[in-house]
Amino acid sequence: MHAATTSLAPANSMRGEWTQFAAFLKRPTLPARAPMPRLASLGAVWRLFLLDLAVMGVLLGIAGLVMSTGITVPETALAGIDIGPAVVFAVVVFAPLVEEIAFRGWLSGRPGHVLALIVLLGAGLAAIMLSGSGTIYAALVGGAGLLAALAILFALRRRAAMGWFARFFPVLFWLSTLAFASVHLFNFPAEDMAMALPLVLPQFATGTMLGYLRVHYGLWASVLLHLLHNGAFISLVLLAGSAG
Known part of the structure; x- marks a missing residue:
């Protein structure tokens, strides 16, 4: 076992962070070790959250255009559920914590x-x-x-980090991201899973950001972004329900 490759230089701007994230996706590399939690790292989480919102906005726009043509998309498990405090806690707090531990806790190698x-x-x-x-x-x-x-x-x-893990990190990173997106297919009825494949693209896109934050800033950073992402999602659901 030996230390993995060194991490990217810290980014101090939105453009810098997004550029480093793009470079990471082009060639996923495992840093030597994520730093201890620090206040400055919150900036990275915020910058990735804004990117996440932008990507989600584009994907929701595409989904809206598809639905406007008359194509029916499968409903998620939240459809028709009375969203109370317990459901909000499960979606915003419990799910991010469990999913980050399961899908990205081990990505440190x-x-x-x-x-x-x-x-x-x-x-x-x-x-x-x-x-x-x-x-x-x-x-x-x-x-x-x-x-x-x-x-x-x-x-x-x-x-x-283990040497073999660092060597195979690109494969492991993409497998983790794919598994994270795929598990969200179970939010749809079994008979609609094939049609729901494009609907988990948001989870795939967000999964890449979560993986980047996990290895470069620590598991706490990916948990926080996941919490913010799910919080924004449940807020939209509640707003849509109140408007209806």
Whole structure:
């Protein structure tokens, strides 16, 4: 194991950040290590959020044009659901945290992050299998898995990214982004999944930004952008519902 390639120079402007993001997409490269959370990094999250809004605006505009021709698009799982505080919390807070850990927590390539995720996934599956025997058993297994993952993160906190991971990072980055977009197909009815493929383009586009932030600024940055993205989305849904 050894350190990965060095990161890009810090960007101090909107144009600079977007240019570095474009360069990253052209040739995804794993930085040596994301910096510790710092106030200046919030600027990067804000600049990528504005880019995210711009891209979403273009894609929504295209979708509107398609629908104006009479083509019917599948409805999402949120259609017809009474959006209360619990749903808002799940969409804006819980989903970003879980999805970032699952799809991008390991993108650092550091052994602690990879092993901790494997432990969490194993404990989660075991907890689901034991849920029929009683919630207490599922909770115990889940709690043990969480403690084990935290212990792994602490024990391996100084380990650099694995060499093979850095070499295959471009492939792993795009696979992660594709998986993130694909899982959102389950927001649509099974019979409409084929038609819904173009509808997960927003998640694919946002996934590239989340991956960039994760490896260059840290997991907290991708979680924050994901939170802002979902918050903007649920706000549009609520505004559309109130207007109707």
